[in-house]
Amino acid sequence: MRIAVLLAALLLGCIPASARADDAASVAVAAPADLIVELVLNGVGKPDLVPLRVDGAHLWIDAAALRTAGLSLDTPGAIDVAALDGFRSRYDPLNQRLLLDAPPEFLPVQHVASRRATRTPTTADTGAMLAYEAFGYHGGRSTSASLWTEQRFFGNFGVISNQGTFRMGGMGGARYVRLDTRFRHVDEDRLVEATVGDLMTNALSWTPSVRLGGVQVARSFRARPDLITTPLPRFAGQAAVPTGVELFVDGYRQSQTQVQPGRFVLDDIPVVNGAGAVTVVTTDAVGRQVATTVPFYVAPELLKPGMTDFSAELGKLRRGYALDNFRYGRAAVSGSLRHGVSDRLTMELHGEGAARLANVGAGALWTPGHVGALRGAVAVSRRDGVIGHQITAGYSYTNRRFAIGAEHNIRSEGYADLGTFDLARWRGRGSNDRVSGSIALERVGSFGAGYVDARSRDGFRVRLASLSWSKALGPRISAFANVNYDVDRAQASGQVRLVMALGRASVHAGVSADRDRGAVMQAGFSRAIPTQGGLGFAADGAVAEDGAGYGQANVGWRGRAMNVELGASAARSAASIYAGVSGALVMLAGETFAAATVPDSFAVVDTGAANVPVRYENQLVGRTGAKGHLFIPGVAAFYAAHYSIDTLDLPVDNTAEQVERHVALRPGTGAMIHLPVRRTRSVMVLLSDANGAPLAPGGEARVANGDASPIGWGGLLVLDRVVASGVELDVVRADGGTCRARVAVPADLPSFGRIGPVACR
Known part of the structure; x- marks a missing residue:
């Protein structure tokens, strides 16, 4: 109980x-x-x-x-x-x-950007550059030579440049022809680029581009590499608990992030152009996964809603380009405007005019869902009282395996624009129709087809059809074939070619055929110049059906200072040889650097010490010279590139104050990238008072950078990382009094060498 x-x-x-x-x-x-x-x-x-x-x-x-x-x-x-x-x-x-x-x-709604690039302000130092490209030719009884040069002066103010060619031999004798002279400045805050001098008008897909001598003001989206101008897919979802989100584009994982409870939006999903599919996989705290697939279509020509692209030009039409130095025609004005109305619609406007000419037009680019992109434009002109029109329509679709495009353009007899209005014989109707497509089949290969039907204003018509095929037959061998057919002349031509890769080199062989030469057997061998410089060469030969032979060969060498190329060719009984050399000389910070390429932007890494390894974008590009400088050509403008030095090879008494920097350069300019390396030593200093007696222990000495060191027996002070020029000391004595001392370090003093006594007053 x-x-x-x-x-x-x-x-x-x-x-x-x-x-x-x-x-x-x-x-x-x-x-x-x-x-x-x-x-x-x-x-x-x-x-x-x-x-x-x-x-x-x-x-x-x-x-x-x-x-x-x-x-x-x-x-x-x-x-x-x-x-x-x-x-x-x-x-x-x-x-x-x-x-x-x-x-x-x-x-709250969480906006998760797949790309978190940030803007880096650009920099530019004052300097100058002389680029050159010399070419000589001899064949038969003809000998000629030319020298192209560009003179460039740059700085924070912008870029002033002049390009021209000096020619010798041939029909024109010896003379210099000026090509382009201009001043260019980019306002990165407003994304506006201004050009004064010789320029080309910015054209839309349905307008021509002409050369002017005048002024241009245009939008410059390239000044902001972090700015995405094309509408990209967005994905919206919601989570009740903290959730992991993975993003897959066409089966490849692009990003992974964590979202808090609530609604979330994935903005600016990185995708390829054309059609595809985005799969978003969410995983909650207990491992449950939900996958959602959404199709998309991206047209790179579209602008994001609210974005505006524009260009405006005013000047005189350039005439006799590359023939005359200063020949300009009538005054002209041109302007273009593009504006993103929505994620699927971008509107375009264009206008241009001159004496006796006015031309205006409007166009649109539209993506109706996931079936491709449509574009169309209508332009109307009036020249000498005659009104004409131009109509353009096109369609394109692209995905990972298939692409198709079509375009139709027709111009009435009276239509004129800045490129044609003052050509007396440039009249008559004209049209241009184009259709192209390609498809990649995994086992069969890639096929391409195209058809062009063009009617010029003088009544001449050209209709061409083409078909091509290519396939990789193994890890080193690929095959290519194509057939072309001229509808109006009823002529066909074609070729078949095999290419085998042998490391940096490759060999190829094939056969081609056409009505004029019959069958032609071809073979060749080539080796590309290594990216870091060196020797490359190529040789090709062919034998026609009638026994005639053709051949050519060239050898190229690229160093840090220049490019050199030698070549020869022979066809039947004629032969020719040529030679060329190119490069650039850059003046910056009181020093001249030689470069093999003509750089748009470039950098000079300054360490202040010789033989320091330098890396650009994590790739070793060389070692600094005797003055502690290394020239890096071919730097991408506006991009925040990564510059660093390798400190593992530095002597033990050298210290790098900064080992890496991210720097963005302006186009056409250069800058010094300072990564200072200083020789430092640890020294022992005997401090004494004004009477020469050692300072009592217990005090401390503070150097200019704020580091403090205690004073020991006999006034002994140990200093680390002392530069060669010496150091200033602020001393607090053991009795509370203060004094100052200047320590000069001899250049030949070894590490942990003794200096003193040094008076502290």
Whole structure:
């Protein structure tokens, strides 16, 4: 009997404990209480403590505290979260927490950008450059030579440049022909580029581009590589708890991120141009995964909604380009405007005019869903009272395996623009139709087909059809074949070619055929010049059906200072030889550097020490010279490139103050990238007072950079990382007095050498 009573008591005692575990608030807080608790919203703890009033089953909290935590609530004052529809709340007295689960629609929308590039301000130092390309030719009884040069002066103000060619031999004798002279400046804050001098008008896909001598103001999106101008896919979802999100584009993972509870939007998903599919995989805390696939189509010609691209030019038409130095025609004006209306529509406007000519037009680019891109434009002109028009329409579609494009352009007899209005014989109707397509089949290869039907204004018509095929036959061998057919002349031509890769070299052989030469057997061997410089060569030969032979060969060499090329060719009884050399000389920071390529932008890494390894974009590009400089050509403008030095090979007494930098350069300019390396030593200094007695121990000496060192017995002071020029010391003596000392370090003093006594006054 006693045992039964004890068991019953134990069971009755267990029931209240279980109830407390399930509903802590109702047991722990019997009367209304004002508390300060941690807010845990959908499993995520918030950093700020919030006031909470617990009154039985009611949990009152100020709405402002909930809005601070990220909830979208319009109700003012205190809110009973236990009574909110869709909310789940529980007070945890043991940990002093309010556990609140809110529906996703009350949580803030999170915008997760797949690309988080940041803008880096550009830099440019003042300097000059002389680029050159010399070429000589001799064949039969003809000998000629030419020298192309560009003179460039640059700095923070912009770039002033002049290009021209000096020719000798041939029909024109010896003369210099000026090509282009201009000043160019880019305003990175406004994304505007201004050009004064010789220029080309910026054209739309349905307008021509002409050369002017004048002024141009245009949008420059390239000044902001971090700016995405094309509408990219977006994906929206929601999460009830902290969730991992993985992004796959056409089966390849592009990014992985973590989102908090609530709605989220993946912006600017990085994709390829054309059609594809984005798959978003969400994984919650317990490992449950949900995959959602969304198709997309990206047309790179579209602009994001609200973005505007423009170009405006005013000047005189250039005439006799590459023939005359300063021949300009009539005054002209031209302007183009593109504006992103929506993710699927971009509108275009264009206008141009001159004396006796006016031309205006409008166009649009539209992507109707995932089926490709449509574009169209209409332009109307008036020349000498005659009105004409031009109509352009096109369609394109691209995916990973298939692409097709078509375009139709027709011009009426009276249509004119800046490229044709002052040509007396440039009249008559004209049209141009083009259709092309390609498809990649994994086992068969890649096929391409095209058809062009062009009618010029003088009535001449050309209709050409082509078909091509290519396939990799193995890891080193590939095959290529194509057939062309001239519809109007009823002539066909074709070729078949095999190419075998042999490391840096390759060999090829094939056969071609046409009506004029018959069958021609071809073979060749080539080796490309290594990227870091060196020797390359190529040789090709062919034998026609009638036994005639053709051949050519060339040898090229690229060094750090220049490029050199030699070549020869022979056809039947004629032979010719040629030679060329090219490069550039750059003047920057009082030093001249030679480069093999003509750089748009370039950098000079300055370490102040010789033989320091330098890396550009994590690739070793060389070692600094005797003056501590290394010239790096071919730097991409506006891109924040990574420059660094390798400190592992530095002597033990050398210290790098900075080992890496990210620097963006302006186009056509150069800059010094300072990564200073200084020779430092640890030295022992004996400090004495003005009377020559050693300073008492217990004081300290502080150098200019703030480092302090204690003074030991006999006034001994040990200094680390002392530069060759010496150091200034601010000394606090053991008795509290102060004095200053100047320590000069001899150039031949070894590390941990002794200096002194040095008077501290």
